[in-house]
Amino acid sequence: MEWTEFSRWGSHISQWAADYHATLRERPVRAQVQPGEISAQLPAHPPENGEPMDAVMADFERIVMPGITHWQHPRFFAYFPANAAPPSMLAEMLVSTIAPQCMLWQTSPAATEMETRMLEWLRQALGLPGNFSGVIQDSASSATLAAVLTMRERALGWTGNAKGLSGQPRLRVYTSAEVHTSVDRAIWVSGIGEENLVRIPTGGPLRAMDPAALDAAIRADIENGFLPCGLVACTGGTGTGACDDLAAVIKVAKAYNLYTHVDAAWAGSAMICPEFRTLWEGVDGADSVVFNPHKWLGAQFDCSAHFIADPESLVKTLAIQPEYLKTHGADGIINYSEWSVPLGRRFRALKLWFLIRSYGLEGLRQRIRNHVAWSQSLAERLRQTPGFEIVTEPVLSLFTFRLADKTDAQLIEYVNRINTDGRIYITQTRVDGQIAIRFQVGQFDATRDDVDTAFDVLSEIAETI
Incomplete structure (x- = not known):
């Protein structure tokens, strides 16, 4: 690849990235593929000759993207977040360019x-x-x-x-x-x-x-x-x-x-x-x-x-x-x-420099405070909803809950149905030997509406178990 082509594709990918984040709510949070589905589309042997970037990007969209679980999705409520704020991403682009x-x-x-x-x-x-x-x-x-x-x-x-x-x-x-x-x-x-x-x-x-x-x-x-x-x-x-x-x-x-x-x-x-x-x-x-x-x-x-x-x-x-x-x-x-x-x-420090200067500590604090408040509010809504019970109280933006009178197998089925539905993503844990469902708010661009959507999905799918 010549540097002139790099510049053109760099601009293309930058715009792709902005469009991706702007449309994330339209995608299912967890990848909706079966084991082996991605590897079946990848050739068993490497190409002997180079291919045009158009073909590579087309295959990226066709093969890779369906197999991606979207950690930057605002309705990613599983595990803990792995955020990538825009200034941090720009810093990483610079680090990748100078590659020290x-x-x-x-x-x-x-x-x-x-x-x-x-x-x-x-x-x-x-x-x-x-x-x-x-x-x-x-x-x-x-x-x-x-x-x-x-x-x-x-x-x-x-x-x-x-x-x-x-x-x-x-x-x-x-x-x-x-x-x-x-x-x-x-x-x-x-x-x-x-x-x-x-x-x-x-x-x-x-x-x-x-x-x-x-x-x-x-x-x-x-x-x-x-x-x-x-x-x-x-x-x-x-x-x-x-x-x-x-x-x-x-x-x-x-x-x-x-x-x-x-x-x-x-x-x-x-x-x-x-x-x-x-x-x-x-x-x-x-x-x-x-x-x-x-x-x-x-x-x-x-x-x-x-x-x-x-x-x-x-x-x-x-x-x-x-x-x-x-x-x-x-x-x-x-x-x-x-x-x-x-x-x-x-060179990991550069993204911290970009991030902290771009938002300031108060801007970062407000996001965290929002996540904590929204998570605690959701816990209270579930507590007041028949069929739900809070297992462990919120610690910051994390709490666990169960469907009342359901077995561990039924709770796992509940989690699987939610994640297959695609509107939100959650995971389970064990508390005192029994399955409980984890919920945490932490994605950088999450809103109160996203957490409200989570309540709707949790309530709707609970009726099917």
Whole structure:
């Protein structure tokens, strides 16, 4: 492709993108295809000769688009959002164009220094204290892995990377059943092992970890010869929005010199609104915190903000400095590849700069406040509607509900019928072993009318079960 052709197609795709977003409500939210339907339309062998872009784009429309679940659809109420606000998309277009590799300060000084400043902006927006430094990871999963590796190394006196875990005391990490499965995966990858991930009972309306049970578990492990090394707490758990009492559990962790990581992947974005910060009161005592601007804040995936109270411990865990990665003749620089598992790094800070400057913090706050209010309003409407029961109360914009007197199989059928209908998209979870239906509002362009449509669909299809 010549650059003149690139310019023409770039303009075409830009207009296509605007038209796509303008007409999203006309599309079913979830892809309405069967397994194998897309791959059956893709040739089994690559072409030997190049094809015109007209043909490629035509096949994109014909083959790809029917198989896309529209995460940017205003009636996407499943999982958590993966937003892509227009300024963020434009920033990503620029990043794709200049295509820098930002592993070191010297390989892209602007990317490194902007990342530092954007994480300072986010830290201030969240109300976190100034002792936290930040880095952009690709996902909360990577941030959690980095935290688990750091708690492992700190507990072992920084010998794990060199000596391995063989012959070392068995490490223990504490969490609840409400945390995301990325915690399990971090335990696997770090070599600590699933058997050493201790689940602490939860209770109360926020399904919070029991601090007394945490203390008892740690004491029992010490008596049995284990080495407690860390705690993973959550603010806004994926299933029901569970929030641990951070002040209480961090106090317990500090008493035993445990490293504490807080997973606020979804709910962290809401902490730009001061009135919601009661959900993570005590977070200032954590060793690390993660939240995803690519979920609720509007930054395009991938962009995960990882805050660390002691970055030296993180760097000591992850940094490798062969000669070819050293920067000579410059002091006081940060090489963010030493703060993350991958060496290669994208210029993710630019989309935060575009996003925050375009909307301002108050513009972003208002969207989040709207989503919370609309979700809570919907929960109340369902509560007052015969045949529905609220299972877990709204935490920010997330709540769960059931159809009264229906079996798990009937509830799954209800979810499937809703998603096949296409007007909205929802998912299920389990609460105390039983199926419940999750609902959350968080898509960047959602309106009150979209949430009202959700009520209509939920009520209409409930009559068919």
